[in-house]
Amino acid sequence: MRISVTQRCNLDCFYCHKEGQNPSKKEMTPSEIEKIIAVGDKIGIKKLKLTGGEPLLREDICEIVQRASDHMKDISMTTNGILLDRYAADLKGVGLRRVNVSFDTLDSEKYKIITGRDRLSQAVAGVNAAVANGLTPVKLNMVVMKGINDDEIKEMIRFAGEKNVILQLIELEMFDGEFYERYHYDLSPIVAELEERAVRIKERKLHHRRKYFIEDSEVEVVKPMHNTAFCRNCTRIRVTSDGKLKPCLLRNDNLIDMVEHIRNGASDGELIKTFKKAISLREPFWM
Ligand code: SAM
Secondary structure (H helix, E strand, O other): OOOOOOOOOOOOOOOOHHHHHOOOOOOOHHHHHHHHHHHHHHOOEEEEEOOOOOOHHHHHHHHHHHHHOOOOOOEEEEOOOHHHHHHHHHHHHOOOOEEEOOOOOHHHHHHHHOOOOHHHHHHHHHHHHHHOOOOEEEEEEEEEEOOOOHHHHOOOOOOOHHOEEEEEEEEOOOOOHHHHHEEEEEOHHHHHHHHHHOOOOOOOOOOHHHEEEEOEEEEEOOOOOOOOHHHHOOOOOOEEEOEEOOOOOOOOOOOOOOHHHHOOOOHHHHHHHHHHHHHHOOOOOOO
16 A cells, blocks of 8 residues: 655656646545554555655654554655655654665756755765665665666666665656657666676566666666556555545546545444445556
8 A cells, every 4th residue: 555645745856747646735634544554454455655745744754654553564655865864763763664765866966957956965865864774675766767867777776786775767657748758768678688687586576576686786677657567466556645545556537535434434344345445446557
């Protein structure tokens, strides 16, 4: 289960898909988020990822993680890392297991172009704090874009090995045809190279993503677009920051309002039924 806790962000990445969510300023309270997690737990969900916007902009993020940890053991977060230096120890203390840090470039000029902010050194400090506080395995999320950072893959593999973190190479997910054409970078040749160089290859159950072990580095590849195997092996359910269950990143015509039921005092039985309804609406986008 992937829950967005806010749409607010302290970066402005030009490629951001905003978790496929329509704009909304409404947010859930920690107890509403906990209720959704508790219902997810009752129907057998085992893993939770917190996302946003930037989850660390929520002042009550530690309370959210603490409440979540009463129901789920595997709690992770995807963050841009800017505030991680400040929060890593506390998050670990309340039960966060690991983090993904968005990290597209090692070049501060490019970082500014991509995110609209001059914050690369804070992001690096965030990665260091995550490792130092055992929020591991730390994963760096690198969205590879044509003409922007496609020349940095080797350098990023080296950097990840040096920091003892995993590098996730992610293909751009986007529907705007012109934008997609301009920036989409096909990772197939990189995959072919990794297949050749890897001393070991592992396939994850989720999305059938492949992990490559190369010298001191571990590299995972995420190729979602037009990928039927990715969809077939997707086990995700999303929750928007305004409390709707969202069966697919790429669709907004099958959302189910969960928080409204909670606010109306629905029983646990009714909430489980609502959750199961959303699960039944999951279907592959790419078939
Ligand atoms: N602010 C947090 C962060 O930076 O991780 C959480 C939200 S961000 C939307 C979550 C992840 O989605 C990031 O790792 C980001 O790189 C990825 N992402 C955003 N837009 C994307 C796109 N168009 N295609 C592929 N991945 C994308």
